[in-house]
Amino acid sequence: MKVTIVGAGNVGATCADVISYRGIASEVVLLDIKGGFAEGKALDIMQCATNTAFNTKVSGVTNDYSKTINSDVVVITSGIPRKPGMTREELIGINAGIVKSVAENVLQYSPNAIIIVVSNPMDTMTYLALKATGLPKNRIIGMGGALDSSRFRTYLSLALDKPANDISAMVIGGHGDTTMIPLTRLASYNGIPVTQFLSEAVLQKVANDTMVGGATLTKLLGTSAWYAPGASVAYLVDSILNDQKKMIACSVMVDGEYGESDICIGVPCIIGKNGVEEIIQVELNQDEKTLFANSAKAVRAMNEALKEILV
Numbered sequence: 001m002k003v004t005i006v007g008a009g010n011v012g013a014t015c016a017d018v019i020s021y022r023g024i025a026s027e028v029v030l031l032d033i034k035g036g037f038a039e040g041k042a043l044d045i046m047q048c049a050t051n052t053a054f055n056t057k058v059s060g061v062t063n064d065y066s067k068t069i070n071s072d073v074v075v076i077t078s079g080i081p082r083k084p085g086m087t088r089e090e091l092i093g094i095n096a097g098i099v100k101s102v103a104e105n106v107l108q109y110s111p112n113a114i115i116i117v118v119s120n121p122m123d124t125m126t127y128l129a130l131k132a133t134g135l136p137k138n139r140i141i142g143m144g145g146a147l148d149s150s151r152f153r154t155y156l157s158l159a160l161d162k163p164a165n166d167i168s169a170m171v172i173g174g175h176g177d178t179t180m181i182p183l184t185r186l187a188s189y190n191g192i193p194v195t196q197f198l199s200e201a202v203l204q205k206v207a208n209d210t211m212v213g214g215a216t217l218t219k220l221l222g223t224s225a226w227y228a229p230g231a232s233v234a235y236l237v238d239s240i241l242n243d244q245k246k247m248i249a250c251s252v253m254v255d256g257e258y259g260e261s262d263i264c265i266g267v268p269c270i271i272g273k274n275g276v277e278e279i280i281q282v283e284l285n286q287d288e289k290t291l292f293a294n295s296a297k298a299v300r301a302m303n304e305a306l307k308e309i310l311v
Contacts, residue, residue: 001241002027004068004110006102007077008038008060010223011118014230015075015237017045020056024238029068030060033078038062071110073237076102076129079119081224092124092305099125100132100309107133114240114275117142117251118233122175123299126251126264128306138275142251144175145266147232149249151213152182155206156189159198166190170249172266172282173295177215180266181291182207186282236271243273252276259289260296263303 003019005012008030016028032038038060045058061067068074079095099119106113115133117126117140126142133140148171150164157164169187173180184203187194195203209216217225239246250269254260257279258267270278284292 001025001073002029002071003073003075003237003241004029004031004071004106004113005075005077006031006106007079007119008032008034008041009077010226011229011233012075012077013041013045014226015077015233016041016058017048018231018234019237020045020058021048021052021054022234022238023054023056024234025056025072025241027057028059029071030058031063031065031068032060033063035062065105065109068106069109071106071113073116073240074106074110074113075116075118075233075237076106076125077118077233078102079125081120092121092302093309095119095121095125096128096306096309099129103129103133107135114139114141116233116236118229120175121302123251123264123266124302124306127253127303128309130253130264131306132309137253137255138277140253140264141236141269141271141275142175142264142266143229143233143236144180144251145171145249145268146236147229148175148180148182148210148213148266150228150232152187152206152210155209155213156187156194156198159202159206160189160194162189167194169194170268171210172249172268173292174265174299175251176298177212179295179298180211181288181295182210183282183288185285185288239271240273240275245270245272245277247271247280250276252279254279257281258284258292258296260292263296263299265296265299 003025030038042058042060122144130140268280
C-alpha cells in the first residue's frame, strides 16, 4: 500500500515517520516544492530503519507528481501559516490555490486515491478539495477532529490521573479555537462517565484547554505543533489502509446529518478502506445542538472566501 504526503514540513515528515515505523504502508512518498527538502527528510527517516525495525520504503521528490503514481492515500499538508497583518481571506486565498493545485496534480497519477486534508483553515480547505475535484464525498477527509479528540483525551487523562488510552472522548464541530465542541457529557473512563469523577468546573477547564490546545502549543513552541498532528494523520491512514473501521471525528461533507448540509465539519465517522463509510448520528442535547449550529455558521462564513475560487 502506498501513501503520498504533500508537504515535507514538520507535520508531513512526522506523519511519514509514524507511518513507517508502525508499518502502516509499504511505501511512503514525501513531496515538496523546496529542492532537496523532501529527499533529505526521507533519507533521514530511512536511516532509522535498522534501529526501529521497519521495512517501509520512504522516498522524497521535488515537485514531481509522477513519483506519486498509484497512491492509495494522499495527505495534503502544504500551505502557509497566517502571518502578522494577513487577513483570513488572504490566507484562505493563498492556501486554497495551493490545495486545489495539489489535489488536481495528485489525481492525475492516483485517480482512485482517498485524500486527507491537513492544510488550514482545515474545514474550508476540505470543502474546497471536494468541490474542486468533484470526487465522491467519502474520499475527501479533513483530519482536524482526530487531533482535537486526542488533545481532549490527553487533558482528561491529566485531570483524572489515568491513562489516555483508557479514556473515550470526542470533539465535533469546526477545527478552530471557538468552533470545536468537546463532548464532555459523553466522555468516559473505561465505560464510566467522567462526570462521576470530575466536577463541572474541572470539565469546563478541560474543554477550554482543549479548544485552545493548538494556540497553547504555538505560544510555547513559537510555531505550530507537529508530533500530535502527524500521529493523528497516521491514525487515519491506518484505519483506511487496514480497513479498521474505527470511529474517528473527521471533517467531512454532511448531507442533512446534524441538521446541516453543503458544509465540511467535524462529525464522528466510520473510517475504512472506502474512506468515510458512515457518519454516526450522536444524540446531542439542546445546548450541544446550539453549539454545533453556531460552529457550522462560523465555518460557512469562512467558506464565503472561496466563492471566487470555485467559480
